[in-house]
Amino acid sequence: MAPIREIINPSTEEVIAEVPSLGIAETDVAIGKAVRGLEHWRKLAPAERARLLRAFGAKVYEHNEELAQLEVKNSGHTISNSRWEANNVGDVITYYAGSVERLMGRQIPVPGGVDITFKEPIGVVGVIVPWNFPMPIASWGFAPALAAGCSVILKPAEITPLTAMRIAELAHEAGIPEEVFQVVTGSGRVVGERLVTDPRVRKIVFTGSTEVGIHIQKLAADHLKAVTLELGGKSANVVFADADLDKAAATAPYSVFDNAGQDCCARSRLLVQESAYDGFMSRFEAAVKGVKVEDPRLDSSEMGPLISAGHRETVQSFVDEDLVLFRGSCPTGSGYWYPPTVIEVKDPAHRSIREEIFGPVVAVQTFRDEEEAIAMANDSDYGLSGSIWTSNLGRGLRVARGIETGALSVNSHSSVRYWTPFGGYKKSGIGRELGPDATDAFCETKNVFINTEI
Ligand code: NAP
Ligand code: MG
DSSP, X not given: OOOEEEEEOTTTOOEEEEEEOOOHHHHHHHHHHHHHHHHHHHHSOHHHXXXXXXXXXXXXXXXXXXXXXXXXXXXXXXXXXXXXXXXXXXXXXXXXXXXXXXXXXXXXXXXXXXXXXXXXXXXEEEEEOOSSSHHHHHHHHHHHHHHHTOOEEEEOOTTOOHHHHHHHXXXXXXXXXXXXXXXXXXXXXXXXXXXXXXXXXXXXXXXXXXXXXXXXXXXXXXXXXXXXXXXXXXXXXXXXXTSOXXXXXXXXXXXXXXXXXXXXXXXXXXXXXXXXXXHHHHHHHHHHHTOOBOOTTSTTOOBOOOSOHHHHHHHHHHOOGGGEEEEOOOOOSSSOOOOOEEEEOOOTTOHHHHSOOOSSEEEEEEESSHHHHHHHHHOSSEESEEEEEOSOHHHHHHHHHHSOOSEEEESOOOOOOTTSOBOOEETTEESOBSSTTGGGGGEEEEEEEEEOOO
């Protein structure tokens, strides 16, 4: 029997489930099954694969409320965010179901014959996901992989496995064979690492910290295994004086405090043009103090607790109390609460500017002009997302083109739309998820030449 891991509700600190922590032997069994699943799944007629994926998507929509409630309990996400997350899974599965029948090769004119390319599934895919968005991030990997004809082994984070386990059950209820889509629970160092090092797994989609991502890429290199890495971020929210300051300030808290700041796209550096500093900051302070940090089960809740006591200590370690400008409020008592916190940092070498905090903390800096804004935004090892607020669209586009990050928005705080590609520059990752081309990342291209002159 595998050892058991207790799953904790971060809002109450209560044990809500016990989940097996699988070992190497069980992971090997899962990989063997996935190899068999692949043989079946890749040969299905595309229309049938698409039909099963649509049925899976429909199941997820049908169980939206159940999945959302489960995420509130396991991850402390607010109920409104959790409903969005579960819905995103349904959308992503349905969207990639639509790509199955459009996955096609080409006929290329060549002398002496006919040349055809085929898109073939890359093989068994391991999807390793972090604890911060257990549902959507899993689906961004498994949905296009399944659409391409790959079998999938999903490894959720050890502390947040519950929604992934339920989603796999829904897949099976929809008719997707168990061997085609499996969830393996257990630690990253054991189960995750086995997926990365077993040559039968042909591709790894990893979302998590930059440190573990680098380790995975090194391990995968020994097998020349394909990897997609979605890693950390330290994104900038750049506010120009010509922006609609009311809108920029009203939405700025959600760009960093959403999901209690445990968001790789969090705009944890707020860059404000000097001439707008007073006008923006007074509005921003009111907005931060208005964020409702409360029991995530409530419809009114806008921010829940952090994921664990250990993570709260890490977040606190970044906050130099002398630098705090103002804070919002949060509950006291049980639960890993931390208030929305705004710090002002003049030293660009300060740890809170350079490293990912992954909590509800934003560091404010000022800039003089467009050129300095771009230079400051780029002064980071990371390059994942970011926002630019300006009423001058020419400037918005110039600055967007100047910032080295993968997903930018102008006059908006959204980073992720499943129709569009998502991923990082620099230490934020390799490869792209989502968007119209994601299925391609799970295919090999085979070229066949037929000599017509014999
Ligand atoms: P993490 O520690 O890197 O873990 C991520 C996943 O990898 C977990 O499932 C973990 O398992 C597993 N893992 C750990 N060590 C492993 C190893 N040696 N081999 C294989 N798998 C291993 O990250 P986290 O703390 O869960 O999540 C926070 C990080 O994720 C942040 O840095 C954040 O920016 C990043 N993130 C990035 C994106 C993006 O799209 N770019 C999105 C969300 C989050 P265990 O749970 O068992 O440790
Ligand atoms: Mg970790």
